[in-house]
Amino acid sequence: MVEKTFAGTIVNLNDEGYFEDMNQWNKEIAAEIAKEEGIELTDKHFQVLEFLRAKVEKGETLTIRSVGKSGIVDIKEFYQLFPGGPLKKSTKIAGIKKPTSCV
């Protein structure tokens, strides 16, 4: 476990850079992590992030397919918003655990 400061707040991350506690997250922190990943967050990004966080809170498994059916973005747009591994990147920015699904 590592401690890292984003937007003036100390957060606990695992070795891969994912949040240990999703409650430590806020939008300013998200923007800073996104910058490290080379992504400038827009409203659309935040809608996806909130959708992912809500899913996790309900204890549901995250899949690319479910994001595609969210009504926020289709799968192609999801790849465009978070290029090079959308589910991995979006969950890191959303302050939740790395998803373990294969689809």
Place this chain on the structure above:
Amino acid sequence: MSNEKKYPLKKVCIICAKGTIEDVYAALVMTNGAVMEGIEAKLFFTFFGLDAITKKQMMKLKTSTVGNPAMRMPGGLPFPTLLGALPGVEAGVSAMMKNTMEKLDIPRVDEFMEMITAGGGEIFACKLACEMFGLEKKDLYDDVVDIITIGQFYEMADGEGTQIIFT
């Protein structure tokens, strides 16, 4: 922490030569999984694997109930090969498999291919096998990029960190 140098995969070229549900899905899961991870992916269908991208057949894939020793009854009892040969059994078992997959949020063949292409993965058909089965581009699913030779497929595997996988 290990200091061993790692060489992450950058591209996978996957070949699917069989047309059963499990063979096709193995190829689709691996291809989509690569795309999800940000790995460039090319998927090449040949021989009976072509059923997976043939418009008329792709939604009617089946799993074989004969000659499959890993096949079991619900509950775990052995599945006799002779039972698998009865009319309708193959269709019933295949329907059950598809049902279970739907519950696990595993998409249908066409939707899976849409997901792969939406992420930048590319799907190809084997020229020789298409000639054998009398298939043309118009018979194939719209997301199929092209009918190509195996030589052209190998040319795609030219980058560093590339693997060819035959399912």
